[in-house]
Amino acid sequence: MLEIIQDYWLTFLIGQYPNGPLGGLAMTLIVAVLSILMSFPIAIGLAVARSSTWRWLRLASACVVNFVRGIPLLMLIFWCYFVIPIMTGYAVSGFWTLVCALTIYEASYLSEVIRAGIASIPKGQTEAARSLGGSYMLTVRSVVLPQALFNVLPGITSQFISTIKETSLGYVIAVNELTFAANQINNQLLTQPLQVFTILAVIYFLLCFLLSRGLSAIETSIRRKRGLL
Amino acid sequence: MTAAIVSLDHVNKWYGPHHVLQDVSLEIGKGEVVVICGPSGSGKSTLIRTINALEPIRDGKLLLNGVDVHGKGTDLNKLRQSVGFVFQQFNLFPHMSVLDNVTFAPIRIQKRPRAEAEALARELLAKVGLAEKADSFPGFLSGGQQQRVAIARALALQPPVILFDEPTSALDPEMVGEVLQVMKSLARDGMTMVCVTHEMGFAREVGDRIVFMDQGRIVVDTTPELFFDAPDHPRIKRFLSDVKGEH
Numbered sequence: 001m002l003e004i005i006q007d008y009w010l011t012f013l014i015g016q017y018p019n020g021p022l023g024g025l026a027m028t029l030i031v032a033v034l035s036i037l038m039s040f041p042i043a044i045g046l047a048v049a050r051s052s053t054w055r056w057l058r059l060a061s062a063c064v065v066n067f068v069r070g071i072p073l074l075m076l077i078f079w080c081y082f083v084i085p086i087m088t089g090y091a092v093s094g095f096w097t098l099v100c101a102l103t104i105y106e107a108s109y110l111s112e113v114i115r116a117g118i119a120s121i122p123k124g125q126t127e128a129a130r131s132l133g134g135s136y137m138l139t140v141r142s143v144v145l146p147q148a149l150f151n152v153l154p155g156i157t158s159q160f161i162s163t164i165k166e167t168s169l170g171y172v173i174a175v176n177e178l179t180f181a182a183n184q185i186n187n188q189l190l191t192q193p194l195q196v197f198t199i200l201a202v203i204y205f206l207l208c209f210l211l212s213r214g215l216s217a218i219e220t221s222i223r224r225k226r227g228l229l
Numbered sequence: 230m231t232a233a234i235v236s237l238d239h240v241n242k243w244y245g246p247h248h249v250l251q252d253v254s255l256e257i258g259k260g261e262v263v264v265i266c267g268p269s270g271s272g273k274s275t276l277i278r279t280i281n282a283l284e285p286i287r288d289g290k291l292l293l294n295g296v297d298v299h300g301k302g303t304d305l306n307k308l309r310q311s312v313g314f315v316f317q318q319f320n321l322f323p324h325m326s327v328l329d330n331v332t333f334a335p336i337r338i339q340k341r342p343r344a345e346a347e348a349l350a351r352e353l354l355a356k357v358g359l360a361e362k363a364d365s366f367p368g369f370l371s372g373g374q375q376q377r378v379a380i381a382r383a384l385a386l387q388p389p390v391i392l393f394d395e396p397t398s399a400l401d402p403e404m405v406g407e408v409l410q411v412m413k414s415l416a417r418d419g420m421t422m423v424c425v426t427h428e429m430g431f432a433r434e435v436g437d438r439i440v441f442m443d444q445g446r447i448v449v450d451t452t453p454e455l456f457f458d459a460p461d462h463p464r465i466k467r468f469l470s471d472v473k474g475e476h
Contacts, residue, residue: 128320131281132334132386133310142337146324226323227368 001195008185012203015181023176025203031095031177032164035102039163042103043110044149048140050111051118061111068108073166077101081173098170106163113155117148150222157215161208168204178203233292234259234390234421235280240289242275249275250286251445259389262422264432264453267442268468273425274317276442277392280423281312294389310338313383313391317399319375321367321382327354328363331382339386346385353381357411373404377411390421397428429472433457441465 005012015023022030049061068076080101084092092100121144129139149156168179182200186193223229235257242250249272257263265273278284279291282298282305291298296308321330328350335346354360357377367375376396383391393412397405409431416422416435426432432439432453439456441449443464449456460466 122318122320124316124318124320125322127283128314128316128322129333131283131309131314131316132382133306133308133338134334135306138337142333143322147322150324226366227370228323228366 001199004185004189004192004195005199011181011185012178012199015176015184021176023178024181025178025207027095027176028164028167028178028207031098031102031167031170031175032160034099035106035163035167036160038099038103039105039107039110042107043114044145046107046111047114047118048145050115065108065111068104069112073101073105074169074172076105077169077173080104094170094173094175097173098167098175102163102166105166106159109162110156110159113152113159114148116155117152118144120151121147150219153215153219157212160211160215164208164211165204232259232295233257234294235423236290236292237276237280238290238292240276240279240291241287242272242279242284243287249445250279253289253445253447255440255447255450257390257421257423259421260419261437262416262420262424262435263438263440264436265423265425265440265442266427266429266432266468267448268471270444271442272445273442274394277394277423277425280392281309281314283314306338310334310386311388311390313386313388315376315379315383315391315393315396317395319367319372319379319399321375321379323367325366326363327359327365327367327370327378330367330378331385333382334386350381350385353384354378356384356414357381358407371404372400373407376400376404376408380408380411380415384415390423391415393422393424393426395425395427397426427472429457429469441468443468 011024013024014026015021017023017026046061046065049057050065052058077098081094081097084097084100125143125147126139129143130136134143167177170177171179171183174180179200182196186196189196220229233256235255237253237255240250240253241248253272253276265276267273275284279286280293280298286299293308294311297303298308322333325333328347331350331353332343332346335341335349336343351360351363354363357380359374359377359381362370362374362378367378370378380391380396396412397408400408405428409428412422412424412431413435424431436453439449439451439453440447441456441462441464448464449462456465457469460469
Protein backbone atom coordinates (compact mmCIF):
# COMPACT_ATOMS: atom_id res chain seq x y z
CA MET A 1 0.00 0.00 0.00
CA LEU A 2 2.89 2.36 0.82
CA GLU A 3 4.22 1.67 -2.63
CA ILE A 4 0.97 2.77 -4.21
CA ILE A 5 1.06 5.97 -2.17
CA GLN A 6 4.71 6.55 -3.15
CA ASP A 7 4.00 6.06 -6.85
CA TYR A 8 0.64 7.72 -7.13
CA TRP A 9 0.35 10.35 -4.36
CA LEU A 10 0.44 13.13 -6.90
CA THR A 11 -2.40 11.54 -8.89
CA PHE A 12 -4.44 11.24 -5.70
CA LEU A 13 -3.75 14.90 -4.96
CA ILE A 14 -4.13 16.62 -8.34
CA GLY A 15 -5.04 13.96 -10.92
CA GLN A 16 -3.26 14.19 -14.31
CA TYR A 17 -2.36 17.85 -13.81
CA PRO A 18 -0.30 19.53 -15.35
CA ASN A 19 -0.23 16.96 -18.16
CA GLY A 20 -3.99 16.65 -18.10
CA PRO A 21 -6.99 18.23 -16.39
CA LEU A 22 -6.82 19.08 -12.72
CA GLY A 23 -8.35 16.27 -10.67
CA GLY A 24 -7.94 14.21 -7.53
CA LEU A 25 -8.32 15.64 -4.07
CA ALA A 26 -7.83 19.19 -5.40
CA MET A 27 -10.88 18.87 -7.66
CA THR A 28 -12.91 17.22 -4.90
CA LEU A 29 -12.10 20.19 -2.66
CA ILE A 30 -12.99 22.70 -5.35
CA VAL A 31 -16.36 21.02 -6.05
CA ALA A 32 -17.13 20.66 -2.34
CA VAL A 33 -16.17 24.22 -1.42
CA LEU A 34 -18.10 25.69 -4.36
CA SER A 35 -21.17 23.59 -3.56
CA ILE A 36 -21.05 24.52 0.11
CA LEU A 37 -20.54 28.22 -0.63
CA MET A 38 -23.44 28.23 -3.06
CA SER A 39 -25.84 26.03 -1.08
CA PHE A 40 -25.35 27.82 2.24
CA PRO A 41 -26.99 31.16 1.31
CA ILE A 42 -29.75 29.32 -0.58
CA ALA A 43 -30.35 27.14 2.48
CA ILE A 44 -30.58 30.22 4.71
CA GLY A 45 -33.07 31.77 2.29
CA LEU A 46 -35.18 28.60 2.21
CA ALA A 47 -35.09 28.27 6.00
CA VAL A 48 -36.12 31.91 6.52
CA ALA A 49 -38.89 31.46 3.93
CA ARG A 50 -40.13 28.32 5.68
CA SER A 51 -40.21 30.21 8.99
CA SER A 52 -41.96 33.20 7.43
CA THR A 53 -45.35 34.53 8.45
CA TRP A 54 -46.36 34.69 4.79
CA ARG A 55 -48.28 31.54 3.94
CA TRP A 56 -47.49 31.40 0.24
CA LEU A 57 -43.79 31.82 0.91
CA ARG A 58 -43.89 29.00 3.45
CA LEU A 59 -45.75 26.76 1.04
CA ALA A 60 -43.51 27.49 -1.93
CA SER A 61 -40.31 26.85 0.02
CA ALA A 62 -41.77 23.69 1.57
CA CYS A 63 -42.56 22.41 -1.93
CA VAL A 64 -38.99 22.97 -3.11
CA VAL A 65 -37.46 21.33 -0.05
CA ASN A 66 -39.76 18.32 -0.08
CA PHE A 67 -39.39 17.80 -3.81
CA VAL A 68 -35.59 17.85 -3.73
CA ARG A 69 -35.39 15.70 -0.61
CA GLY A 70 -37.68 13.18 -2.25
CA ILE A 71 -35.39 12.27 -5.12
CA PRO A 72 -32.07 10.39 -4.95
CA LEU A 73 -28.98 12.52 -5.47
CA LEU A 74 -27.79 10.30 -8.31
CA MET A 75 -31.09 10.92 -10.10
CA LEU A 76 -30.69 14.67 -9.57
CA ILE A 77 -27.18 14.57 -11.03
CA PHE A 78 -28.38 12.70 -14.14
CA TRP A 79 -31.32 15.04 -14.42
CA CYS A 80 -29.09 18.15 -14.26
CA TYR A 81 -26.74 16.50 -16.75
CA PHE A 82 -29.49 16.24 -19.36
CA VAL A 83 -31.79 19.12 -18.43
CA ILE A 84 -29.37 22.03 -17.93
CA PRO A 85 -28.13 21.87 -21.58
CA ILE A 86 -31.74 21.79 -22.82
CA MET A 87 -32.78 24.66 -20.58
CA THR A 88 -29.79 26.93 -21.11
CA GLY A 89 -28.89 25.95 -24.65
CA TYR A 90 -25.26 25.52 -23.60
CA ALA A 91 -23.30 22.36 -23.22
CA VAL A 92 -22.47 22.33 -19.52
CA SER A 93 -19.42 20.50 -18.24
CA GLY A 94 -19.68 17.59 -15.83
CA PHE A 95 -17.99 19.82 -13.26
CA TRP A 96 -20.74 22.46 -13.30
CA THR A 97 -23.44 19.81 -13.53
CA LEU A 98 -22.12 18.25 -10.34
CA VAL A 99 -21.77 21.60 -8.57
CA CYS A 100 -25.35 22.56 -9.52
CA ALA A 101 -26.83 19.23 -8.45
CA LEU A 102 -24.94 19.25 -5.13
CA THR A 103 -25.93 22.85 -4.49
CA ILE A 104 -29.63 22.18 -5.01
CA TYR A 105 -29.56 18.94 -3.05
CA GLU A 106 -27.53 20.19 -0.09
CA ALA A 107 -29.42 23.49 0.09
CA SER A 108 -32.65 21.65 0.76
CA TYR A 109 -31.19 19.41 3.48
CA LEU A 110 -29.20 22.25 5.05
CA SER A 111 -32.30 24.46 5.09
CA GLU A 112 -34.09 21.97 7.33
CA VAL A 113 -31.16 21.99 9.77
CA ILE A 114 -31.19 25.79 9.80
CA ARG A 115 -34.98 25.91 10.15
CA ALA A 116 -34.66 23.81 13.30
CA GLY A 117 -32.12 26.33 14.55
CA ILE A 118 -34.47 29.22 13.87
CA ALA A 119 -37.30 27.43 15.66
CA SER A 120 -35.05 26.92 18.70
CA ILE A 121 -34.55 30.65 19.30
CA PRO A 122 -36.80 31.78 22.16
CA LYS A 123 -39.61 34.13 21.17
CA GLY A 124 -38.27 36.66 23.67
CA GLN A 125 -35.22 37.27 21.45
CA THR A 126 -37.41 38.37 18.56
CA GLU A 127 -39.62 40.39 20.88
CA ALA A 128 -36.61 42.15 22.39
CA ALA A 129 -35.33 43.20 18.97
CA ARG A 130 -38.78 44.25 17.78
CA SER A 131 -39.48 46.16 21.01
CA LEU A 132 -36.37 48.25 20.33
CA GLY A 133 -37.85 49.23 16.98
CA GLY A 134 -35.95 46.70 14.86
CA SER A 135 -37.57 45.67 11.59
CA TYR A 136 -38.42 42.05 10.82
CA MET A 137 -35.45 41.72 8.48
CA LEU A 138 -32.99 43.31 10.91
CA THR A 139 -34.26 40.98 13.64
CA VAL A 140 -33.82 37.92 11.45
CA ARG A 141 -30.40 39.03 10.22
CA SER A 142 -28.83 40.29 13.43
CA VAL A 143 -30.57 38.43 16.23
CA VAL A 144 -32.19 35.21 15.01
CA LEU A 145 -29.84 33.89 12.33
CA PRO A 146 -26.50 34.42 14.11
CA GLN A 147 -27.81 32.45 17.09
CA ALA A 148 -29.69 29.86 15.02
CA LEU A 149 -26.72 29.06 12.78
CA PHE A 150 -24.43 28.81 15.76
CA ASN A 151 -26.80 26.53 17.67
CA VAL A 152 -27.03 24.05 14.80
CA LEU A 153 -23.35 24.13 13.87
CA PRO A 154 -23.01 20.36 14.51
CA GLY A 155 -25.85 19.70 12.06
CA ILE A 156 -24.35 22.10 9.54
CA THR A 157 -21.02 20.28 9.92
CA SER A 158 -22.75 17.00 9.06
CA GLN A 159 -24.20 18.49 5.90
CA PHE A 160 -20.80 19.88 4.88
CA ILE A 161 -19.32 16.43 5.39
CA SER A 162 -22.11 14.87 3.32
CA THR A 163 -21.35 17.34 0.55
CA ILE A 164 -17.69 16.38 0.52
CA LYS A 165 -18.50 12.68 0.28
CA GLU A 166 -21.22 13.20 -2.32
CA THR A 167 -18.72 14.78 -4.70
CA SER A 168 -17.63 11.18 -5.33
CA LEU A 169 -20.83 10.71 -7.34
CA GLY A 170 -19.23 12.99 -9.93
CA TYR A 171 -17.51 9.79 -10.98
CA VAL A 172 -20.64 8.67 -12.86
CA ILE A 173 -20.63 11.75 -15.09
CA ALA A 174 -16.86 11.62 -15.50
CA VAL A 175 -15.91 14.54 -13.28
CA ASN A 176 -12.21 14.36 -12.59
CA GLU A 177 -12.35 14.17 -8.80
CA LEU A 178 -10.76 11.98 -6.17
CA THR A 179 -12.77 8.80 -6.78
CA PHE A 180 -12.21 9.20 -10.50
CA ALA A 181 -8.44 9.49 -9.88
CA ALA A 182 -8.49 6.41 -7.65
CA ASN A 183 -10.27 4.49 -10.36
CA GLN A 184 -7.68 5.54 -12.93
CA ILE A 185 -4.93 4.32 -10.62
CA ASN A 186 -6.83 1.09 -10.08
CA ASN A 187 -7.09 0.60 -13.84
CA GLN A 188 -3.31 0.96 -14.18
CA LEU A 189 -2.49 -1.41 -11.32
CA LEU A 190 -5.33 -3.86 -12.07
CA THR A 191 -4.46 -6.24 -9.21
CA GLN A 192 -4.77 -4.14 -6.06
CA PRO A 193 -8.30 -2.67 -5.92
CA LEU A 194 -8.59 -3.30 -2.18
CA GLN A 195 -5.48 -1.25 -1.41
CA VAL A 196 -6.38 1.56 -3.79
CA PHE A 197 -9.88 1.95 -2.46
CA THR A 198 -8.67 1.72 1.14
CA ILE A 199 -6.38 4.65 0.48
CA LEU A 200 -9.33 6.46 -1.08
CA ALA A 201 -11.47 5.81 1.99
CA VAL A 202 -8.71 7.01 4.33
CA ILE A 203 -8.35 10.27 2.39
CA TYR A 204 -12.10 10.95 2.57
CA PHE A 205 -12.12 10.08 6.24
CA LEU A 206 -9.21 12.38 7.09
CA LEU A 207 -10.74 15.25 5.16
CA CYS A 208 -14.13 14.93 6.85
CA PHE A 209 -12.64 14.29 10.27
CA LEU A 210 -10.40 17.35 10.09
CA LEU A 211 -13.31 19.52 8.99
CA SER A 212 -15.49 18.28 11.81
CA ARG A 213 -12.75 18.74 14.42
CA GLY A 214 -11.97 22.20 13.07
CA LEU A 215 -15.55 23.41 13.22
CA SER A 216 -16.08 21.89 16.63
CA ALA A 217 -12.96 23.66 17.92
CA ILE A 218 -14.32 26.96 16.59
CA GLU A 219 -17.66 26.27 18.23
CA THR A 220 -16.08 25.52 21.59
CA SER A 221 -13.94 28.63 21.53
CA ILE A 222 -16.94 30.84 20.70
CA ARG A 223 -19.02 29.21 23.44
CA ARG A 224 -16.23 29.83 25.92
CA LYS A 225 -15.91 33.46 24.86
CA ARG A 226 -19.66 34.01 25.29
CA GLY A 227 -19.89 32.28 28.64
CA LEU A 228 -22.11 29.53 27.27
CA LEU A 229 -20.08 26.56 28.48
CA MET B 230 -52.62 66.21 34.92
CA THR B 231 -50.42 67.12 31.96
CA ALA B 232 -51.06 65.57 28.56
CA ALA B 233 -51.04 61.79 28.82
CA ILE B 234 -48.05 59.90 27.42
CA VAL B 235 -50.02 56.68 27.36
CA SER B 236 -53.75 56.59 27.04
CA LEU B 237 -55.98 53.54 26.75
CA ASP B 238 -59.58 54.09 25.85
CA HIS B 239 -61.95 51.12 26.20
CA VAL B 240 -59.38 48.58 25.04
CA ASN B 241 -60.62 45.02 24.52
CA LYS B 242 -58.62 41.91 23.74
CA TRP B 243 -59.54 38.27 23.34
CA TYR B 244 -57.50 35.08 23.28
CA GLY B 245 -59.95 32.79 21.55
CA PRO B 246 -62.95 32.63 23.87
CA HIS B 247 -61.09 34.40 26.72
CA HIS B 248 -61.83 38.06 27.16
CA VAL B 249 -58.39 38.96 28.58
CA LEU B 250 -58.73 42.75 28.52
CA GLN B 251 -62.20 44.03 29.23
CA ASP B 252 -62.90 47.64 28.46
CA VAL B 253 -59.63 48.86 29.91
CA SER B 254 -59.22 52.64 30.13
CA LEU B 255 -56.12 54.21 31.63
CA GLU B 256 -54.22 57.49 31.34
CA ILE B 257 -50.59 57.83 32.28
CA GLY B 258 -49.09 61.30 32.51
CA LYS B 259 -45.53 62.47 32.06
CA GLY B 260 -43.26 61.57 34.95
CA GLU B 261 -45.75 59.23 36.56
CA VAL B 262 -44.76 55.86 38.00
CA VAL B 263 -47.72 53.54 37.63
CA VAL B 264 -47.59 50.10 39.20
CA ILE B 265 -49.92 47.49 37.77
CA CYS B 266 -50.57 44.55 40.02
CA GLY B 267 -53.06 41.77 40.41
CA PRO B 268 -53.27 38.00 40.59
CA SER B 269 -51.74 35.91 37.82
CA GLY B 270 -53.94 35.67 34.77
CA SER B 271 -55.50 39.05 35.50
CA GLY B 272 -54.22 40.49 32.20
CA LYS B 273 -51.56 42.85 33.53
CA SER B 274 -48.74 41.53 31.33
CA THR B 275 -51.06 41.46 28.35
CA LEU B 276 -52.03 45.05 29.09
CA ILE B 277 -48.46 46.31 29.19
CA ARG B 278 -47.60 44.38 26.01
CA THR B 279 -50.40 46.09 24.10
CA ILE B 280 -48.83 49.48 24.83
CA ASN B 281 -45.90 48.82 22.46
CA ALA B 282 -47.98 46.53 20.24
CA LEU B 283 -46.23 43.27 21.14
CA GLU B 284 -49.87 42.15 21.44
CA PRO B 285 -52.64 43.30 19.11
CA ILE B 286 -55.98 44.50 20.47
CA ARG B 287 -59.52 43.77 19.28
CA ASP B 288 -60.98 47.24 19.70
CA GLY B 289 -60.64 50.45 21.61
CA LYS B 290 -57.97 53.08 21.19
CA LEU B 291 -54.44 53.17 22.53
CA LEU B 292 -52.38 56.34 22.17
CA LEU B 293 -48.66 56.61 22.87
CA ASN B 294 -47.33 60.16 22.71
CA GLY B 295 -50.46 60.96 20.73
CA VAL B 296 -49.84 58.23 18.14
CA ASP B 297 -52.51 55.57 17.58
CA VAL B 298 -50.47 52.45 18.42
CA HIS B 299 -52.85 49.98 16.81
CA GLY B 300 -53.84 52.24 13.90
CA LYS B 301 -53.49 50.88 10.37
CA GLY B 302 -50.83 53.24 9.04
CA THR B 303 -48.72 53.40 12.20
CA ASP B 304 -44.99 52.86 11.71
CA LEU B 305 -44.47 50.45 14.61
CA ASN B 306 -40.69 50.34 14.23
CA LYS B 307 -40.53 54.10 14.67
CA LEU B 308 -43.08 54.13 17.45
CA ARG B 309 -41.29 51.44 19.47
CA GLN B 310 -38.16 53.59 19.55
CA SER B 311 -40.05 55.93 21.83
CA VAL B 312 -41.00 53.32 24.41
CA GLY B 313 -38.57 51.12 26.32
CA PHE B 314 -39.56 47.60 27.31
CA VAL B 315 -37.96 45.45 29.99
CA PHE B 316 -38.85 41.76 29.98
CA GLN B 317 -39.23 39.28 32.79
CA GLN B 318 -36.64 37.00 31.15
CA PHE B 319 -34.22 39.90 30.32
CA ASN B 320 -33.89 38.68 26.71
CA LEU B 321 -30.39 40.02 26.25
CA PHE B 322 -28.78 38.94 22.99
CA PRO B 323 -26.39 36.18 24.12
CA HIS B 324 -24.22 36.43 21.00
CA MET B 325 -23.35 40.06 21.63
CA SER B 326 -21.21 41.68 24.30
CA VAL B 327 -22.92 43.80 26.93
CA LEU B 328 -21.80 46.94 25.11
CA ASP B 329 -23.13 45.64 21.78
CA ASN B 330 -26.45 44.82 23.42
CA VAL B 331 -26.80 48.39 24.61
CA THR B 332 -25.61 49.98 21.37
CA PHE B 333 -27.67 47.62 19.17
CA ALA B 334 -30.66 49.93 18.81
CA PRO B 335 -28.78 53.25 18.51
CA ILE B 336 -26.36 51.90 15.90
CA ARG B 337 -28.37 49.31 13.97
CA ILE B 338 -31.80 50.93 14.15
CA GLN B 339 -31.24 54.65 14.61
CA LYS B 340 -28.01 54.65 12.57
CA ARG B 341 -26.22 56.84 15.05
CA PRO B 342 -22.42 57.05 14.89
CA ARG B 343 -20.71 54.23 16.79
CA ALA B 344 -18.54 56.49 18.93
CA GLU B 345 -21.52 58.50 20.10
CA ALA B 346 -23.61 55.37 20.77
CA GLU B 347 -20.80 53.73 22.73
CA ALA B 348 -20.24 56.82 24.84
CA LEU B 349 -23.94 56.86 25.71
CA ALA B 350 -23.92 53.11 26.37
CA ARG B 351 -20.98 53.37 28.78
CA GLU B 352 -22.73 56.21 30.55
CA LEU B 353 -25.88 54.11 30.92
CA LEU B 354 -23.93 51.05 32.06
CA ALA B 355 -22.27 53.23 34.72
CA LYS B 356 -25.72 54.37 35.76
CA VAL B 357 -26.88 50.79 36.34
CA GLY B 358 -23.58 50.01 38.08
CA LEU B 359 -22.07 47.78 35.41
CA ALA B 360 -19.49 49.99 33.72
CA GLU B 361 -16.80 47.34 34.13
CA LYS B 362 -18.91 44.66 32.41
CA ALA B 363 -19.12 46.43 29.04
CA ASP B 364 -16.95 43.89 27.22
CA SER B 365 -18.35 40.86 28.99
CA PHE B 366 -20.99 38.57 27.48
CA PRO B 367 -24.44 38.07 29.04
CA GLY B 368 -23.55 34.42 29.72
CA PHE B 369 -21.07 35.55 32.38
CA LEU B 370 -23.55 37.79 34.23
CA SER B 371 -25.95 36.97 37.05
CA GLY B 372 -29.67 37.39 36.52
CA GLY B 373 -29.69 40.70 38.35
CA GLN B 374 -26.80 42.02 36.28
CA GLN B 375 -28.48 40.86 33.07
CA GLN B 376 -31.66 42.67 33.97
CA ARG B 377 -29.72 45.85 34.71
CA VAL B 378 -28.08 45.59 31.28
CA ALA B 379 -31.55 45.08 29.80
CA ILE B 380 -32.67 48.30 31.46
CA ALA B 381 -29.62 50.11 30.04
CA ARG B 382 -30.48 48.69 26.61
CA ALA B 383 -34.03 50.02 26.89
CA LEU B 384 -32.68 53.41 27.99
CA ALA B 385 -30.27 53.62 25.05
CA LEU B 386 -33.04 54.90 22.81
CA GLN B 387 -33.71 57.63 25.38
CA PRO B 388 -37.43 56.90 25.37
CA PRO B 389 -39.83 59.15 27.28
CA VAL B 390 -41.52 56.13 28.84
CA ILE B 391 -40.39 52.64 29.91
CA LEU B 392 -42.56 49.58 30.42
CA PHE B 393 -41.45 46.91 32.91
CA ASP B 394 -43.05 43.48 32.62
CA GLU B 395 -42.40 41.70 35.94
CA PRO B 396 -38.71 42.69 35.86
CA THR B 397 -37.81 40.90 39.09
CA SER B 398 -39.99 37.80 38.89
CA ALA B 399 -37.34 35.60 37.27
CA LEU B 400 -34.62 36.65 39.71
CA ASP B 401 -33.22 34.92 42.77
CA PRO B 402 -34.38 36.82 45.86
CA GLU B 403 -30.95 38.25 46.63
CA MET B 404 -30.82 39.93 43.22
CA VAL B 405 -34.20 41.62 43.34
CA GLY B 406 -32.84 44.55 45.35
CA GLU B 407 -30.19 45.65 42.86
CA VAL B 408 -32.74 45.81 40.03
CA LEU B 409 -35.27 47.68 42.16
CA GLN B 410 -32.52 50.14 43.13
CA VAL B 411 -31.96 50.97 39.45
CA MET B 412 -35.69 51.33 38.88
CA LYS B 413 -36.05 53.61 41.89
CA SER B 414 -33.25 55.87 40.68
CA LEU B 415 -34.97 56.07 37.28
CA ALA B 416 -38.20 57.04 38.99
CA ARG B 417 -36.39 59.73 40.96
CA ASP B 418 -34.97 61.10 37.70
CA GLY B 419 -38.53 61.72 36.57
CA MET B 420 -38.84 58.85 34.08
CA THR B 421 -42.36 57.87 33.15
CA MET B 422 -42.69 54.21 34.13
CA VAL B 423 -45.33 51.56 33.88
CA CYS B 424 -44.38 48.55 36.00
CA VAL B 425 -46.12 45.23 36.26
CA THR B 426 -44.70 43.87 39.48
CA HIS B 427 -45.44 41.97 42.67
CA GLU B 428 -42.91 44.06 44.59
CA MET B 429 -45.30 45.83 46.91
CA GLY B 430 -42.48 47.59 48.77
CA PHE B 431 -41.39 49.18 45.52
CA ALA B 432 -44.99 50.06 44.68
CA ARG B 433 -45.49 51.80 47.99
CA GLU B 434 -42.18 53.62 47.95
CA VAL B 435 -41.99 55.00 44.41
CA GLY B 436 -45.39 54.38 42.86
CA ASP B 437 -47.54 57.40 42.13
CA ARG B 438 -50.50 55.20 41.35
CA ILE B 439 -51.46 51.60 41.83
CA VAL B 440 -53.63 49.95 39.23
CA PHE B 441 -55.14 46.71 40.46
CA MET B 442 -56.40 44.29 37.86
CA ASP B 443 -58.52 41.17 38.14
CA GLN B 444 -59.95 39.00 35.37
CA GLY B 445 -59.06 41.42 32.61
CA ARG B 446 -60.53 44.49 34.29
CA ILE B 447 -59.08 47.42 36.16
CA VAL B 448 -60.68 47.05 39.58
CA VAL B 449 -59.02 49.98 41.29
CA ASP B 450 -56.81 52.85 40.18
CA THR B 451 -55.65 54.71 43.26
CA THR B 452 -52.74 56.07 45.27
CA PRO B 453 -50.38 53.72 47.14
CA GLU B 454 -51.57 55.15 50.48
CA LEU B 455 -55.18 54.32 49.82
CA PHE B 456 -54.33 51.00 48.21
CA PHE B 457 -52.22 49.64 51.03
CA ASP B 458 -53.65 51.36 54.09
CA ALA B 459 -57.33 51.34 53.27
CA PRO B 460 -58.04 48.68 50.68
CA ASP B 461 -61.76 48.92 50.17
CA HIS B 462 -62.21 45.97 47.87
CA PRO B 463 -62.35 42.35 49.09
CA ARG B 464 -60.33 41.16 46.08
CA ILE B 465 -57.51 43.57 46.95
CA LYS B 466 -57.49 42.51 50.58
CA ARG B 467 -57.15 38.90 49.53
CA PHE B 468 -54.41 39.78 47.02
CA LEU B 469 -52.43 41.76 49.59
CA SER B 470 -52.58 38.97 52.13
CA ASP B 471 -51.55 36.46 49.42
CA VAL B 472 -48.57 38.61 48.41
CA LYS B 473 -47.52 39.06 52.03
CA GLY B 474 -47.85 35.32 52.52
CA GLU B 475 -45.34 34.57 49.79
CA HIS B 476 -42.66 36.76 51.38
